[in-house]
Amino acid sequence: xxxxxxxxxxxxxxxxxxxxxxxxxxxxxxxxxxxxxxxxxxxxxxxxxxxxxxxxxxxxxxxxxxxxxxxxxxxxxxxxxxxxxxxxxxxxxxxxxxxxxxxxxxxxxxxxxxxxxxxxxxxxxxxxxxxxxxxxxxxxxxxxxxxxxxxxxxxxxxxxxxxxxxxxxxxxxxxxxxxxxxxxxxxxxxxxxxxxxxxxxxxxxxxxxxxxxxxxxxxxxxxxxxxxxxxxxxxxxxxxxxxxxxxxxxxxxxxxxxxxxxxxxxxxxxxxxxxxxxxxxxxxxxxxxxxxxxxxxxxxxxxxxxxxxxxxxxxxxxxxxxxxxxxxxxxxxxxxxxxxxxxxxxxxxxxxxxxxxxxx
Amino acid sequence: xxxxxxxxxxxxxxxxxxxxxxxxxxxxxxxxxxxxxxxxxxxxxxxxxxxxxxxxxxxxxxxxxxxxxxxxxxx
Ligand code: SF4
Numbered sequence: 001x002x003x004x005x006x007x008x009x010x011x012x013x014x015x016x017x018x019x020x021x022x023x024x025x026x027x028x029x030x031x032x033x034x035x036x037x038x039x040x041x042x043x044x045x046x047x048x049x050x051x052x053x054x055x056x057x058x059x060x061x062x063x064x065x066x067x068x069x070x071x072x073x074x075x076x077x078x079x080x081x082x083x084x085x086x087x088x089x090x091x092x093x094x095x096x097x098x099x100x101x102x103x104x105x106x107x108x109x110x111x112x113x114x115x116x117x118x119x120x121x122x123x124x125x126x127x128x129x130x131x132x133x134x135x136x137x138x139x140x141x142x143x144x145x146x147x148x149x150x151x152x153x154x155x156x157x158x159x160x161x162x163x164x165x166x167x168x169x170x171x172x173x174x175x176x177x178x179x180x181x182x183x184x185x186x187x188x189x190x191x192x193x194x195x196x197x198x199x200x201x202x203x204x205x206x207x208x209x210x211x212x213x214x215x216x217x218x219x220x221x222x223x224x225x226x227x228x229x230x231x232x233x234x235x236x237x238x239x240x241x242x243x244x245x246x247x248x249x250x251x252x253x254x255x256x257x258x259x260x261x262x263x264x265x266x267x268x269x270x271x272x273x274x275x276x277x278x279x280x281x282x283x284x285x286x287x288x289x290x291x292x293x294x295x296x297x298x299x300x301x302x303x304x305x306x307x308x309x310x311x312x313x314x315x316x317x318x319x320x321x322x323x324x325x326x327x328x329x330x331x332x333x334x335x336x337x338x339x340x341x342x343x344x345x346x347x348x349x350x351x352x353x354x355x356x357x358x359x360x
Numbered sequence: 361x362x363x364x365x366x367x368x369x370x371x372x373x374x375x376x377x378x379x380x381x382x383x384x385x386x387x388x389x390x391x392x393x394x395x396x397x398x399x400x401x402x403x404x405x406x407x408x409x410x411x412x413x414x415x416x417x418x419x420x421x422x423x424x425x426x427x428x429x430x431x432x433x434x435x
Contacts (some may be wrong), residue, residue: 117408149391
């Protein structure tokens with residue numbers, strides 16, 4: 001459809017890039033916190049067109065990458081139980097304890113099914129009434145409502161053999177954890193369009209109000225990204241810090257209120273573990289008491305195992321934007337998409353994988 | 361996995377819509393979308409659920425802005 005294709009229009013892109021370049025008077029360091037932005041910036045070729053003094057840093061925006069090693073160890077323990085583990089495909093190759101992946105466990109006979117949607121995991125439970133189906137719930141605010149909606153249906157239909165291991169993460173508390181770190185030298189944020197489609201503008205206001213950091217909610221087409229960056233640079237030049245929504249065709253100021261309600265009915269905020277960052281208060285979601293029967297933590301009596309961080313892997317520093325993937329000593333030498341050491345090289349949305357695929 | 365893509369609504373039955381992008385058809389749930397789409401609308405789809413209806417007017421507005429030259433005034 002041509003209306004949407006126009007957001008890729010090469011001539012317009014060139015024109016906006018020229019305006020951005022003209023506006024850029026000093027080096028400007030921005031961070032995006034969405035795996036889709038990471039990929040879009042590389043895949044569209046924008047990264048190679050950026051003026052030299054526009055510095056792009058990827059933050060903790062890939063849900064697979066930010067899943068903590070203890071959380072990974074936990075779903076490996078679950079895979080060894082008498083259950084069918086249902087998961088998004090992205091988690092299949094994440095290295096766990098003993099360097100094995102879920103794919104390896106699957107080859108060894110563990111019952112692991114890749115699903116496209118949490119709703120498909122529920123269907124799997126309905127089709128296998130004698131089995132216990134556990135869905136690994138990872139993802140940010142875009143994904144969590146789809147799981148909440150699925151659980152509401154499961155409850156209504158009284159499905160007794162469907163469970164969720166909730167490892168969701170929330171973006172704004174992670175941004176807060178990043179900006180209080182004096183090591184982080186980011187002058188503006190490109191905010192994730194589809195997380196924002198759910199939560200709206202308000203949860204980000206603290207960035208501008210409390211930390212004077214400008215931020216722009218951006219879409220994923222080349223023109224969207226360029227426009228957002230232009231606005232960031234312009235705010236810096238004018239000494240302004242605001243939160244601007246430049247993805248209005250999808251993001252309403254108040255977000256998607258219906259999805260927020262479904263989310264709040266099923267989940268409540270809790271502390272969560274982030275790879276490389278550690279525990280961040282109120283940055284995760286746990287099931288409410290009335291959904292306890294679906295809570296894999298409670299039903300299978302799970303505790304986080306003590307596991308050491310992956311040896312040599314610098315994913316933590318990459319996720320905080322402190323180093324570039326190619327500054328990790330293992331990058332390309334030991335760690336490749338075929339033989340990933342860390343999750344940032346596994347997931348197609350991980351920064352290490354994006355660097356490997358598109359850089360130089 | 362956070363990928364979300366615009367897809368065109370082809371038909372709606374109850375809480376499910378059939379959507380299509382680039383010739384590929386899919387079924388999506390409508391449980392969490394805030395404005396119920398109509399056939400012909402584009403919706404943003406993530407993990408088998410439609411999460412937002414795409415606002416055509418806003419899309420046109422944004423494009424107009426690009427064509428005029430950005431020069432956006434900050435408020
Ligand atoms: S290159 Fe590999 S080892 Fe290094 S940070 Fe990235 S994923 Fe970890």
